[in-house]
Amino acid sequence: MPLLKEGKVVEDLWTPLPEDAEPAPQGRIIVTLEQWQAGRERLRGHNGRLGLRLKSDQSPAQIVDDLHYFDLIALEFPRFGDGRAYSYARLLRERYSFTGELRAVGNVLRDQLLFMVRCGFDAFEVANENAAEAWRDAMAEISLWYQPTGRSGPSLGVLRRAALPSAR
Amino acid sequence: MYRYDEFDLAFVQQRVKQFRGQVERRLAGELSEDEFKPLRLMNGLYLQLHAYMLRVAVPYGTLSSHQMRKLASIARDYDRGYGHFTTRQNIQYNWPQLHDVPDILDELSSVEMHAIQTSGNCIRNVTADHFAGAAGDEIEDPRIYAEIIRQWSSLHPEFSFLPRKFKIAITGAPNDRAAVRFHDIGLQIRRNEAGEVGFEVIVGGGLGRTPVIGTTIRKFLPKQHLLSYLEAILRVYNQLGRRDNLFKARIKILVKQTGAEAFKDLVEDEWLHIKDGALTLPSEEIAHIEAYFAPPAFETLEANQPAFEARRFEDQEFARWVRSNVTPHKAPGYACVTISLKPEGGAPGDARAAQMEVVADLAERLSFDEIRVSHEQNLVLPHVRLSDLAEVWETLEADGLGTPNVGLVSDIIACPGLDYCNLANARSIPVAQRLTQRFSDLKRQHEIGDLKIKISGCINACGHHHVGHIGILGVDKKGEEFYQITLGGSADENAAVGKIIGPAFSYDDVVDAVDSIVTTYLELRRDGERFNDTLARLGQAPFKEKLYAAA
Amino acid sequence: MSLKVITANRLREGDVVYLTDSGRWSTHLNESRTGSNESVIEEMLAQAGADVAARRIVAPYAFEVVEVDGILQPLSAREMIRAAGPTVRADYRDTASQESGLKQTSQAA
Ligand code: SF4
Numbered sequence: 001m002p003l004l005k006e007g008k009v010v011e012d013l014w015t016p017l018p019e020d021a022e023p024a025p026q027g028r029i030i031v032t033l034e035q036w037q038a039g040r041e042r043l044r045g046h047n048g049r050l051g052l053r054l055k056s057d058q059s060p061a062q063i064v065d066d067l068h069y070f071d072l073i074a075l076e077f078p079r080f081g082d083g084r085a086y087s088y089a090r091l092l093r094e095r096y097s098f099t100g101e102l103r104a105v106g107n108v109l110r111d112q113l114l115f116m117v118r119c120g121f122d123a124f125e126v127a128n129e130n131a132a133e134a135w136r137d138a139m140a141e142i143s144l145w146y147q148p149t150g151r152s153g154p155s156l157g158v159l160r161r162a163a164l165p166s167a168r
Numbered sequence: 169m170y171r172y173d174e175f176d177l178a179f180v181q182q183r184v185k186q187f188r189g190q191v192e193r194r195l196a197g198e199l200s201e202d203e204f205k206p207l208r209l210m211n212g213l214y215l216q217l218h219a220y221m222l223r224v225a226v227p228y229g230t231l232s233s234h235q236m237r238k239l240a241s242i243a244r245d246y247d248r249g250y251g252h253f254t255t256r257q258n259i260q261y262n263w264p265q266l267h268d269v270p271d272i273l274d275e276l277s278s279v280e281m282h283a284i285q286t287s288g289n290c291i292r293n294v295t296a297d298h299f300a301g302a303a304g305d306e307i308e309d310p311r312i313y314a315e316i317i318r319q320w321s322s323l324h325p326e327f328s329f330l331p332r333k334f335k336i337a338i339t340g341a342p343n344d345r346a347a348v349r350f351h352d353i354g355l356q357i358r359r360n361e362a363g364e365v366g367f368e369v370i371v372g373g374g375l376g377r378t379p380v381i382g383t384t385i386r387k388f389l390p391k392q393h394l395l396s397y398l399e400a401i402l403r404v405y406n407q408l409g410r411r412d413n414l415f416k417a418r419i420k421i422l423v424k425q426t427g428a429e430a431f432k433d434l435v436e437d438e439w440l441h442i443k444d445g446a447l448t449l450p451s452e453e454i455a456h457i458e459a460y461f462a463p464p465a466f467e468t469l470e471a472n473q474p475a476f477e478a479r480r481f482e483d484q485e486f487a488r489w490v491r492s493n494v495t496p497h498k499a500p501g502y503a504c505v506t507i508s509l510k511p512e513g514g515a516p517g518d519a520r521a522a523q524m525e526v527v528a529d530l531a532e533r534l535s536f537d538e539i540r541v542s543h544e545q546n547l548v549l550p551h552v553r554l555s556d557l558a559e560v561w562e563t564l565e566a567d568g569l570g571t572p573n574v575g576l577v578s579d580i581i582a583c584p585g586l587d588y589c590n591l592a593n594a595r596s597i598p599v600a601q602r603l604t605q606r607f608s609d610l611k612r613q614h615e616i617g618d619l620k621i622k623i624s625g626c627i628n629a630c631g632h633h634h635v636g637h638i639g640i641l642g643v644d645k646k647g648e649e650f651y652q653i654t655l656g657g658s659a660d661e662n663a664a665v666g667k668i669i670g671p672a673f674s675y676d677d678v679v680d681a682v683d684s685i686v687t688t689y690l691e692l693r694r695d696g697e698r699f700n701d702t703l704a705r706l707g708q709a710p711f712k713e714k715l716y717a718a719a
Numbered sequence: 720m721s722l723k724v725i726t727a728n729r730l731r732e733g734d735v736v737y738l739t740d741s742g743r744w745s746t747h748l749n750e751s752r753t754g755s756n757e758s759v760i761e762e763m764l765a766q767a768g769a770d771v772a773a774r775r776i777v778a779p780y781a782f783e784v785v786e787v788d789g790i791l792q793p794l795s796a797r798e799m800i801r802a803a804g805p806t807v808r809a810d811y812r813d814t815a816s817q818e819s820g821l822k823q824t825s826q827a828a
Binding site: 059080081082083084086087088090095109111114115116118119137141142143144145146147148149 | 175178179182183185186189190203206207289319320322323324325326327328329330403406411441446447
Binding site for chain 2: 728732795796800805806
């Protein structure tokens with residue numbers, strides 16, 4: 001599936017850790033929460049970077065103390081309508097100060113990209129053939145927002161304050 | 169009233185363009201119906217029983233004459249000449265065509281309106297007291313905060329895919345005309361002991377399958393924390409609300425299953441993290457919005473207007489209309505006029521384009537250009553001089569808008585029901601129509617007094633039947649329409665959920681059944697006693713006896 | 720087995736339509752193709768599915784009708800109203816092809 005970053009389709013340098021992979025492969029691997037919990041000690045010594053994949057009912061709040069082991073966190077969208085990961089993303093960015101790659105995986109549609117970006121995602125697995133084009137169109141659709149959120153520039157509240165005549 | 173600034177306008181125009189693109193992609197086959205459905209729902213477009221239905225947001229029920237005229241012209245040009253005002257202070261068009269909808273949205277944006285978030289699992293249009301800014305009992309105008317919430321919740325990136333729809337209501341007065349205890353979040357403006365103004369925060373109320381009266385989780389929230397507190401509630405709900413069962417997905421179920429105290433703790437914990445962050449409302453920002461809702465320039469008038477009093481004394485029909493449809497205003501010499509959209513035999517909440525225009529003209533000339541939509545599916549001219557009342561009444565009368573029945577037995581709330589709605593079990597509107605015909609005698613209606621009948625065509629309770637003094641719920645019995653009756657509900661500050669009186673009635677019998685209940689009430693009531701008080705004093709038994717003896 | 724017909728809405732306009740013998744979609748219930756066994760109904764639904772893919776219609780499904788004196792009538796109140804339009808006012812009905820069989824409310828004024 002194409003991976004989008006900064007509006008471009010890029011090569012995915014990460015691989016999921018297969019079940020029962022013995023010994024663990026080299027390089028960048030993504031583990032599930034279950035794999036991490038079962039093999040934490042061993043995985044900590046992994047020779048290469050680690051990523052973590054969370055299902056939509058697995059809040060990052062459960063694993064706050066371990067977040068520094070990961071350079072990537074992938075949050076699943078099992079269905080279009082399951083919006084839990086939007087909250088997880090904001091928590092990761094704004095509360096737990098996670099600065100690695102935040103990847104949206106699963107049912108990631110073009111029409112959600114803007115919301116995801118606004119919540120702090122910066123990588124997207126999209127099932128769209130023209131992913132880069134879709135990205136460009138989606139990003140151009142709405143440029144103004146009412147809410148301040150972590151990573152997405154000023155919101156209208158701030159803009160208004162800047163634009164308002166000082167006479168008040 | 170609120171006027172879009174350049175940012176609001178640009179935002180809505182971008183949104184229309186985006187939807188135009190989505191419709192084009194749908195018609196070109198790039199989007200399947202499954203993919204398109206959530207997108208059209210986010211723009212208020214449903215596929216109903218007969219056709220598409222477009223629900224247009226009327227933020228906190230406030231309209232200018234300019235906007236009302238646009239609603240009329242849309243009804244004429246793109247629909248079948250009428251619109252339906254809903255219990256959520258919105259307007260619905262029942263027959264738009266998909267390919268026209270982007271044009272309709274364009275027209276709406278030209279008068280600062282849109283259909284964003286009138287459906288889907290997001291924060292819906294915020295509702296408020298329809299007498300806001302006019303009522304004498306108000307602490308502050310709730311629309312200031314409704315507008316702030318509207319902005320904050322518009323395309324909120326975190327809360328656009330909630331477990332279920334989310335409704336917020338706000339009132340600025342102790343007399344609750346916004347049913348705040350029956351919303352996902354209800355906000356009641358209060359003054360604390362120090363005299364500061366803030367909000368009582370109520371969560372987990374709602375109607376539908378499981379009617380619940382909301383619980384107060386915070387007695388007093390200072391103004392500047394309004395948005396951070398709402399964000400905390402929504403964040404808890406977004407993460408923990410049930411997503412496995414549509415019927416258990418509303419916040420009321422989460423509050424029940426978690427326990428109100430534990431839920432409150434979750435919210436307060438979350439809030440502590442974000443309390444003094446970016447969402448804190450600076451007082452200049454509140455003042456900026458507040459300025460839009462500054463009271464109009466009321467003239468200094470005598471509270472007593474001799475010409476008006478004389479007319480009232482001489483003209484019984486006028487006096488009757490004043491009695492039911494006119495309520496006191498905070499400014500001396502002014503009044504609030506409620507325009508009944510419940511004529512005898514009419515469909516509750518429906519207005520023809522020409523009628524909308526009549527209301528627009530009156531508002532422009534005689535009510536500081538303001539119109540409100542009430543959740544009782546009527547329209548309101550909030551600021552009319554007493555000395556203009558006679559003219560307003562005569563104009564309304566001439567266009568079938570002068571029915572003197574507000575708050576009376578024929579001022580019935582009814583959802584669209586099986587005549588329009590895809591989810592319905594039974595028809596609502598024709599039951600309302602037959603009831604208004606049965607109770608057509610205005611003298612009798614005024615004798616009966618304040619009595620609220622509310623009808624829903626299915627358990628989703630869009631007609632608020634749970635909170636009707638007499639509630640009627642359409643059920644399906646082997647493909648046939650039946651109606652279950654509940655007694656004793658109330659949506660105001662004495663919030664109560666009605667109780668079922670007994671076996672359901674057929675379409676033919678339901679009108680007689682209501683008549684029997686009303687007759688029993690009239691026989692049993694003591695001087696001045698209201699329906700729910702008689703019921704509380706005597707219980708259901710005497711009503712039941714008459715009702716089922718006759719059957 | 721009972722008699723069934725297929726209904727849907729036109730994608731562009733939203734009109735209620737029924738699948739006809741010629742494979743087209745008509746706003747008149749009485750022009751519907753009827754099916755009385757599973758395999759025919761399956762076949763009709765398959766055709767409807769193809770028309771969904773071709774972006775002619777949305778949301779197709781089958782429902783039961785009876786034939787009385789050569790006129791098709793739905794069994795459920797829902798489908799009667801869907802075929803004939805809202806029962807609330809005579810002037811709202813315009814695609815009505817037949818009497819709905821449900822009681823009308825007369826419209827005062
Ligand atoms: S209560 Fe039921 S029938 Fe009435 S509008 Fe709501 S969903 Fe439709």
